[in-house]
Amino acid sequence: MSYSVPGLWADRRVVFDPGTNLLVSGPSVDAEATLLDVLADGSPGESTVVITTNRPTDWVVSEFHHRESDPTTGLGVVDATGQEPPADGEVPVERLGSPGDLTGISLEFAKLVKRFEQAGAGTRIRVGVASVSTLLMYSEVRTVFRFLHVFTSRIQSAGLFGVFALDPGMHDDQTVNTVRAIFDAEARVGDGPVTLGGSGFREE
Amino acid sequence: MPLASTSWIKSGNHIPEPVEPIDMDETGRATVLVVEDEAPLVDIYARWLEADHRVRTAQNGEVALERLDESVDVVLLDRLMPGMSGDEVLEAMEDRGLNPRVAMVTAVEPDFDIVRMGFDDYLTKPIDREELLTTVDRLLSRTSFADLEREYYALVEKQAALQSAKSAEELDRSEEYADLRRRIETLKGELDAVMPELDDGDFVAMVRDIEADTDGGDTRDAEADERGDGGGADRS
Numbered sequence: 126m127s128y129s130v131p132g133l134w135a136d137r138r139v140v141f142d143p144g145t146n147l148l149v150s151g152p153s154v155d156a157e158a159t160l161l162d163v164l165a166d167g168s169p170g171e172s173t174v175v176i177t178t179n180r181p182t183d184w185v186v187s188e189f190h191h192r193e194s195d196p197t198t199g200l201g202v203v204d205a206t207g208q209e210p211p212a213d214g215e216v217p218v219e220r221l222g223s224p225g226d227l228t229g230i231s232l233e234f235a236k237l238v239k240r241f242e243q244a245g246a247g248t249r250i251r252v253g254v255a256s257v258s259t260l261l262m263y264s265e266v267r268t269v270f271r272f273l274h275v276f277t278s279r280i281q282s283a284g285l286f287g288v289f290a291l292d293p294g295m296h297d298d299q300t301v302n303t304v305r306a307i308f309d310a311e312a313r314v315g316d317g318p319v320t321l322g323g324s325g326f327r328e329e
Numbered sequence: 330m331p332l333a334s335t336s337w338i339k340s341g342n343h344i345p346e347p348v349e350p351i352d353m354d355e356t357g358r359a360t361v362l363v364v365e366d367e368a369p370l371v372d373i374y375a376r377w378l379e380a381d382h383r384v385r386t387a388q389n390g391e392v393a394l395e396r397l398d399e400s401v402d403v404v405l406l407d408r409l410m411p412g413m414s415g416d417e418v419l420e421a422m423e424d425r426g427l428n429p430r431v432a433m434v435t436a437v438e439p440d441f442d443i444v445r446m447g448f449d450d451y452l453t454k455p456i457d458r459e460e461l462l463t464t465v466d467r468l469l470s471r472t473s474f475a476d477l478e479r480e481y482y483a484l485v486e487k488q489a490a491l492q493s494a495k496s497a498e499e500l501d502r503s504e505e506y507a508d509l510r511r512r513i514e515t516l517k518g519e520l521d522a523v524m525p526e527l528d529d530g531d532f533v534a535m536v537r538d539i540e541a542d543t544d545g546g547d548t549r550d551a552e553a554d555e556r557g558d559g560g561g562a563d564r565s
Contacts, residue, residue: 228445231536235441235529264540270482271539278524279532302489306513 128251128286129329130166133159133312134321138329141310143249143284145325146277148257148291148305151314156290157255159314161185163288164253165192171249172199172241174234178224178259181208186215199246201237205230225263227272252280256290257304266300273307358383359402359469364393364418365434366410374405377458378465390418397427403468405452405461407434419447430468444533451530471531474523475538477516484513 128141141147147163149156157180164173165188175185182204189196196216205221217240219233234252241247254260254276260269273289280287289308293301305311310323360383365371368388375384385401387393390413397404404422408415415433422429432450433443439451449471450464488509491500500506527535 227540228533228537231533232441232444235533238529239441267482267486268539270485271478272536274478274481275532275535275539278520279527279529281521282524282527298493299486299489302492303486306485306488 126249128171128249129168130163132162132166134319134328139321139326140329141286141326143286144281145310146280146287146289146308147325148289148308148311149314150291150293150301150305150311152294153256153258153290153292155314156292159312159319160253160255160288160290161188161192164251165189165194167194167199167251170246171251172201172246173251173253174201174203174237174241175253175255176203176205176230176234177255178205180255181206182214182216182218199241201240203230203233203237223263224259227260227264227268231272231276248284250283250285252285252287254287254289256292258290258292258295261296261300261304266303270303270307273304277307359465360385360400361465362387362393362396362401362404362429364388364390364404364410364415365407374456374461377461381462382465389413390415390421393418394421394425397422397425397429399427401427401429402472403465404429404431405434405465406431406448409436416446423447430472432464432468441530441533444530444537449531449534467527467531470523471527471535474520474527475535477520477523481513481516481520484509484516488513 127143128145130139130141133139149159149163151159164175167173177185182202185202186196186200189200201217201219203219203221205224205226207222217237219236221229221233224230238247238250241250257269257273260272264272277287291301291304296304308323309325310321313320313322358381361378362385363371363374363378364387365374366388371386371388375386378384382403385396387396389410393404393406393413406415406418413421419431422431430449431447432452433439433448434452434454434456436454438453443451449468452460452464488506491503491506491509495503495506
């Protein structure tokens with residue numbers, strides 16, 4: 126079953142194939158907002174995992190509330206910000222000390238997926254990473270590229286839907302073009318309407 | 330320990346002859362080292378594996394280290410053994426700079442956290458034939474994926490450099506760029522063909538290996554260059 130994203134592209138309804146990895150590129154604030162729009166568009170029966178590197182879990186949860194999406198039904202967070210957890214967690218959170226701990230991110234992601242699987246909701250998951258730009262500040266391009274490649278391959282083979290935010294203004298062209306090559310589709314956001322290119326989606 | 334082991338000890342109590350630690354053939358078969366203190370289990374695992382792989386065996390950690398060299402691709406390592414434990418064997422292997430894929434054999438199902446300790450996968454006793462063969466195959470395909478994936482980065486990096494340096498028109502006319510695109514497409518297809526066999530445990534272990542491989546991974550690069558004849562399974 127595909128992943129429907131009604132709110133991404135003006136008034137057109139975009140549907141992503143299972144296993145597709147989407148890059149959302151643009152200024153951080155816009156890219157993160159679009160990423161959350163896409164994640165919060167989830168249908169019943171889907172789960173969501175958000176890997177957050179600079180915004181704390183509470184912020185992610187409140188953004189889901191703003192989008193009238195109930196975070197308590199199938200949202201899990203991998204919080205790599207290194208910040209203290211909120212007192213009363215509404216959602217399952219796995220915590221890491223730093224966005225530079227890519228093994229930890231993978232490990233906690235795998236644990237959340239396992240938890241969803243055990244609850245019978247592990248086959249349709251929207252996976253959000255906000256953001257790739259932060260990862261690039263903590264690890265070498267080569268390491269981040271290879272991490273993203275293995276991660277997106279895992280998303281592809283499991284039929285999940287990956288959404289990754291990147292702020293091209295924070296990196297040189299060479300880095301942006303290298304990272305870009307990993308993804309099936311790219312949504313460019315910022316001033317004006319969203320432009321969507323690549324493959325793995327269709328309009329309905 | 331599995332309940333069945335008692336009866337196995339009664340029915341087959343010989344210690345199998347160790348397989349000669351020299352490459353016996355050039356058929357591209359992978360080498361698996363079975364480390365297990367219960368002789369009947371060693372016997373059974375070896376018999377299951379022998380159809381597809383070269384097998385070496387050891388009944389304790391000390392012997393395992395003697396029989397371990399660069400040509401061993403996968404180690405099946407019992408965690409609880411008299412003398413050296415599986416964890417200690419793993420540590421000693423790393424100290425010697427040897428880096429085969431290691432599947433831990435355990436009585437209790439562990440968490441993904443074993444990846445942090447340096448294990449690549451685990452098998453819970455009692456192990457059945459299919460489970461054992463699938464795990465070994467998965468570990469071997471992970472090796473071929475890692476090799477392909479390293480090559481993939483090099484090509485994509487080159488592509489990005491061209492994209493940054495040339496205009497769209499120049500790229501359209503460039504033979505080098507077109508050739509690069511084709512090679513990337515081919516490699517992507519090969520990578521996709523290997524990936525579906527990998528599960529979340531593999532994924533975590535692969536990321537761990539990528540993080541550890543920050544200096545350019547000279548030895549594995551050399552192996553990647555040799556890839557092609559043995560489908561990546563033969564690193565010996």
